[in-house]
């Protein structure tokens with residue numbers, strides 16, 4: 001990443017803006033970043049759809065997930081423990097092991113930039129989410145980050161806890177119009193508690209699915 005930035009800042013900006021990232025750090029926050037949102041001068045309550053249609057996934061029914069073998073057994077098990085939570089969203093997750101069988105690939109990743117607090121991200125319009133488990137503090141944060149990125153992969157945006165909520169580096173957050181409250185899509189990733197999908201998450205998923213039609 002550092003080399004890309006040095007060689008071609010324009011390309012880097014384009015690439016970086018295409019990522020939806022989760023940051024760790026004290027507040028464990030995350031920020032949706034793509035060109036429209038980066039240009040926003042203040043927090044915007046969106047009335048329009050901002051969806052990314054993931055590749056190779058079905059909105060309803062079976063959801064085949066493959067985990068990178070570089071995750072430890074415990075890390076993979078920890079993420080698989082969220083399967084009951086995912087079913088709340090109307091999906092039936094199952095683990096697959098063969099390359100190419102998956103709808104979603106959960107990739108092991110290490111962010112090697114020492115001063116960068118990115119712990120996970122979803123590159124727009126792909127079937128992968130990336131998680132740096134070395135930067136995650138505990139089981140809850142692994143599970144909550146996994147669910148959060150999976151939500152982005154499904155097309156979900158951020159649901160804010162309160163109006164004008166700000167995210168990483170005090171940047172404005174584009175809040176979903178579905179309402180405010182605790183959800184798996186909060187800009188700040190909770191690490192003290194497990195955050196199961198809430199009614200607001202279901203509303204947000206319904207909202208983006210309607211956008212796709």
Ligand SMILES: [Zn+2]
Pocket residue numbers: 020021022030031032148152158187
């Ligand atoms: Zn996010």
